[in-house]
Amino acid sequence: MSKGFRMAVLVKQVPDTSSVAGVNPDGTVDRARAKKMMNPYDKYALQKALEIKSAYGGEIIVISMGPPPAIDILYEALEYGADKGYLLTDKQLAASDTLSTAYALYNVIQFLGKVDIVFTGLQTTDGDTAQTGPQIAERLDIPQVTYCEELEINNGRVRASRVIEGGKQWLDLPLPCLITVANSAGKIGHKRFANVYKMKELLRDKESLSKMVFVVSLADIGADPNLTGLAGSPTVVGKTWKLGEIGGSCVMFKGESPAHEVELLVNRLIENHCGIEELLK
Amino acid sequence: MNQIADVLVIAEQIQTDLQSISLELLGAARQLAGKLGVGVQAIIMGHNIGDIPQTLIHSGADEVFVVDQPELAEYTTLTYRRALITVLESLPRTPHIILCGATTIGRDLAPRIAAYFKTGMTADCTELDIGDYEHKSKVDPSKIGIYHNCLYSIRPSFGESLKARIIGPWRNPQMATARSGAMEPIQPDTSRSGNIVPVKVNFQETDFRVKVIETIRDVASNVDLTKAKVIISGGFGLGGPEGFDIVRDLASVFKDSAVGSSRRGVNAGWISYSHQVGQTGKTVRPELYIALGISGAIQHRVGMGKSKTIIAINKDESAPIFQYAHYGIVGDLFVVVPLLKEQFKKALASAGRG
């Protein structure tokens, strides 16, 4: 066996909801104003790949699909210790749902040749479906472990734990496989100074950078544009609306004396037959 | 024969315990099937599953496909995938809709099935409905048209909007997973009858690529927020882990209560993740939900907005939670909660049981 494992880590750029910019007090996001960041769940996936690389050796290729600025998260992944990056960017990809996103990313993975492990985050904070990983595994016809926490490889077999309702499970499976990493797995460590420094150098040396980070189109990887973007998506967003618009009927109790307000509230609960007496012990 | 095919539920059992999500999905399926004028089918896979098929019929299924084989004693993606595909491909008509739980099993299995059939799927729905849809976008002219009897998969969305209705009328089955606790089961009726159809599955060697070494389950330690009648939840306003003492104290005056938390409470390390309510936590719909020091962000709301009665206590009058709570007290929770506890005790005394 050649040295170590060839790993692909899928990372997505999402709006930064922890930043004040573009995030409204009610938690909704204004995409245009929002800052961008690497999907936080994907950092757990990257961390797992880094652990496997440091334990057994190998190569980490980060892959993202998105508009050109998404290249920033590939650079960030390199600072954490990834070796190469691929950004799939194409106008045709706009409005992709998970099935067509999975198709496009599957094609990038095929384009890379032999990959031992594909890592994805558990889910994204914007799409938030947790579907993309398993849908890629189905296309690749490989086994998967979702909600993975721990992972080791011995004699070409993978031993992985996954979270289940009220517990966990240990699985044994062969390579190649796809792993979606739970956010209860290990947090990503600090960027190595040497890597950060190297990235700074690379950004000045476009020639060398172009041998590590590649921007590809659908045509470059040989994917069928009819199976991506809006055309390739079996679902569309039919309608959206604000939850807040429905509310506004809260009966408020406020005043000088909390004791009085509380009494008014409880009396009101009883008058309104909320069944509160039945719930008390 | 009706033109529209049935609504199918993928039921779930773990170690022969039928999971409550299955009954919730059947409740939702009955509503959808009622609107479509069709029947409800269910699939249950496992080994030695006893009278689970009967229970599914009592809870709303008209027809239950049963795959009961030793290979399915424990869930693995590829064996269950094979069983499910075998059943679905054996049906004379592709179901109009397939519903599955957004559980660690459902979220593992359903997307693979959707990818296999190259059909649309929406994750983590909090509401489901049926309705019309007109597609106008000219990007793909073959899709333009008015579609009837579409599955409306409704879920929180954090793009530009808050709640989104996802639609995929072009291809059946139209698939969705639903959050635990989001759908309502029907009252079980032991006089309901239906068909039980055993199906035999021929596995392939590649289906056994994944082996289960060990399953460790501790059902008791699994805080069952989704079953409690009363939930007292605390948020960042509690100020620290000891703030949860006051939450527990208030919970103690109720018969069937549990303690919940916002994500900030969990992220701060004040309480474990199993208590988190919201988009990335549990969906709950208790009789009574009391939110203490919780601002009420959208991601929290989608997990508890369907509670029957919501009371919020927050010192900030403009906190979003007051937009959807039924009753609100503006004040310091550390002052209000002890008073509230006393008042509840009084209420009980005057109800003659105190």
Ligand SMILES: Cc1cc2nc3c(=O)[nH]c(=O)nc-3n(C[C@H](O)[C@H](O)[C@H](O)COP(=O)(O)OP(=O)(O)OC[C@H]3O[C@@H](n4cnc5c(N)ncnc54)[C@H](O)[C@@H]3O)c2cc1C
């Ligand atoms: C992708 C994503 C998923 C998320 N999932 C979830 C989820 O599942 N569940 C969830 O809850 N959140 C979730 N969030 C986070 C959510 O957006 C909010 O940040 C979170 O709910 C806020 O928690 P909080 O209300 O406890 O804290 P804060 O927003 O800080 O609110 C604290 C409140 O306490 C009040 N307060 C302070 N002191 C007192 C006092 N002494 N007495 C009375 N009131 C007081 C304040 O006025 C304030 O309103 C998610 C966010 C994202 C981006």
Ligand SMILES: Nc1ncnc2c1ncn2[C@@H]1O[C@H](COP(=O)(O)O)[C@@H](O)[C@H]1O
């Ligand atoms: N556009 C994308 N580019 C790269 N990876 C993605 C993309 N969309 C989804 N993924 C991967 O799939 C996982 C699940 O995403 P989702 O299905 O959107 O919740 C993410 O954590 C990523 O690892």
